[in-house]
Amino acid sequence: ERLGVALVGLGYYSTDLLAPALQLTKNCYLAGIVTGTPAKAETWKKKYNIPDKNIYSYDTFDQIANNPDIDVVYVVLPPSMHREYVVRAAKAGKHVWCEKPMAPTVKDCEAMIKACADNKQSLAIGYRxxxxxxxxxxxxxxxxxxxxxxxxxxxxxxxxxxxxxxxxxxxxxxxxxxxxxxxxxxxxxxxxxxxxxxxxxxxxxxxxxxxxxxxxxxxxxxxxxxxxxxxxxxxxxxxxxxxxxxxxxxxxxxxxxxxxxxxxxxxxxxxxxxxxLDNQQAKQMDEDATSIMQKQPMLAPGEEGMRxxxxxxxxxxxxxxxxxxxx
Ligand code: NAD
Structure with missing residues (x-):
């Protein structure tokens, strides 16, 4: 069984590194995307065979709660937006991976850790x-x-x-x-x-x-x-x-x-x-997916990002x- 990952924010890092790495992973795969740009949705849908029901905008994002294809939401937005999307993902009942830096302030980090804990979801920082x-x-x-x-x-x-x-x-x-x-x-x-x-x-x-x-x-x-x-x-x-x-x-x-x-x-x-090392990001995501499946602590959890x-x-x-x- 592989975990379905939805990338939020389809900028440089998602496009050039994470999506290609998700073609190499064994324990997880690119199941969905969240983007504010309809043209990007079109390109990604074709390139990666993503079904329409797994494509979200920032406005429809919270409906991801009802989508069993998505197990993990990976937040790859500018740092000031990490808190909002990590909290919304946790509330939607999804595990969360969040790119570094975790957020601009310790206060943000505390809120992100609490949201994931309250909703019983794992939180990992993208410390590849x-x-x-x-x-x-x-x-x-x-x-x-x-x-x-x-x-x-x-x-x-x-x-x-x-x-x-x-x-x-x-x-x-x-x-x-x-x-x-x-x-x-x-x-x-x-x-x-x-x-x-x-x-x-x-x-x-x-x-x-x-x-x-x-x-x-x-x-x-x-x-x-x-x-x-x-x-x-x-x-x-x-x-x-x-x-x-x-x-x-x-x-x-x-x-x-x-x-x-x-x-x-x-x-x-x-x-x-x-x-x-074949692909650092693929190793990171495979290991984090395994930790989730085995209910083990994440290698680089929110507390590590907050330090x-x-x-x-x-x-x-x-x-x-x-x-x-x-x-
Ligand atoms: P980027 O600017 O290329 O992409 C950001 C994405 O966020 C774009 O798709 C953009 O459309 C979207 N976005 C939504 N709202 C936005 C707004 N108000 N302003 C700007 N963009 C908005 O950035 P990136 O280089 O892909 O970085 C994204 C995250 O990934 C950052 O946290 C960055 O530090 C991290 N990153 C990590 C690594 C790594 O090696 N782990 C490498 C590069 C970037």
Whole structure:
């Protein structure tokens, strides 16, 4: 038995990554779509053989409650819209997958977690990297203290975002580099440390004020961990970068890239990390579908998404006040 997935929001990530991955999954398949654009509905219907009864607009979305073909609703909208659609999906009695970042605020995350719990539905965040064996390998180095304690983490994730009018440049829609991309380097630091940061300092740098009028373009931030480990991170909408470095008591790790769709790899004191992976998103969705079918906890549940959003809020506060902020 396979779970039927409905994608909500047919933008770049749904079109280029998730729908193709759902052609490779074994435990779930693309059963339905939710879109505000009738032309997209037409194209997707033909391309993926989606029956009319499984095609919804944002207005008819709640009727999905009566559709037994749909087991999971996957919310792939701009971040400011995640809360509304996660809550509506949970109320419709569907399990929910929600793209990163979970939402703009911790308050939103709490409401999303509560709605899923109240309606007895699973909630997973689209943290594809946590399903990648290359990520799991560096998590293991921290957990097993293979090279001793973690001392210093350096992590950066960014690309050149310059699309005028895009939601990533719009504060109200959940844009800003920390609001959108920020969770990658935060995840890199947290997962490589194997513990949670307790103190953060942060700085914004805006090299293109004409473009980044209301949101951050590049943000630098530093974490202090309870063990004494420290992290120095960069999230950027202006710099193409993707790496993670860790200095341990007795060695090093260097992943480059560490959070790409494919090809994550690295070297460390004792050898290489380079696990093959056919399709990261397919693995993510298959594993999350299995967890639902077996009534197991999700690998990256809402609580995990919320941890990062709490840190994002602290980073914005630290950058605004110039002070160290306790998390
Ligand atoms: P996108 O702009 O390409 O697509 C957004 C979709 O939302 C579009 O179909 C658009 O029509 C729809 N939409 C509905 N109401 C809208 C409104 N008021 N304003 C703007 N768009 C509206 O964005 P995307 O890159 O596909 O990102 C969607 C989500 O997926 C975001 O949360 C993003 O962070 C996430 N994402 C995740 C990954 C990943 O690797 N996990 C990669 C890319 C994007």
């Amino acid at each position: 990297c946590q399903h990648d064996p290359n990520t799991q390998a560096f998590m293991k180095l921290a957990k097993e203290k293979t090279l001793g304690k973690v001392k210093l983490i350096t992590c950066a994730a960014g690309y050149n975002e310059g699309r005028v009018g895009h939601w990533k440049l719009n504060k109200a829609l959940g844009g800003g580099v920390m609001g959108d991309m920020g969770v990658y380097a935060i995840q890199g630091a947290r997962l490589a440390a194997g513990e949670e940061p307790m103190l953060v300092t942060a700085q914004h740098i805006n090299n293109r004020p004409e473009l980044f009028k209301e949101v951050d373009e590049t943000t630098l931030y530093q974490f202090h961990f309870p063990s004494g480990a420290i992290a120095n991170c960069t999230s950027s909408f202006g710099i193409n970068t993707n790496f993670l470095k860790v200095n341990y008591e007795k060695g090093f790790l260097h992943m480059d890239p560490f959070s790409a769709y494919k090809g994550n790899k690295g070297t460390y004191t004792n050898g290489e990390i380079n696990f093959p 990062d959003i709490r840190i994002v809020e602290s980073i914005y506060e630290a950058a605004r006040t110039g002070k160290a902020v306790k998390i």
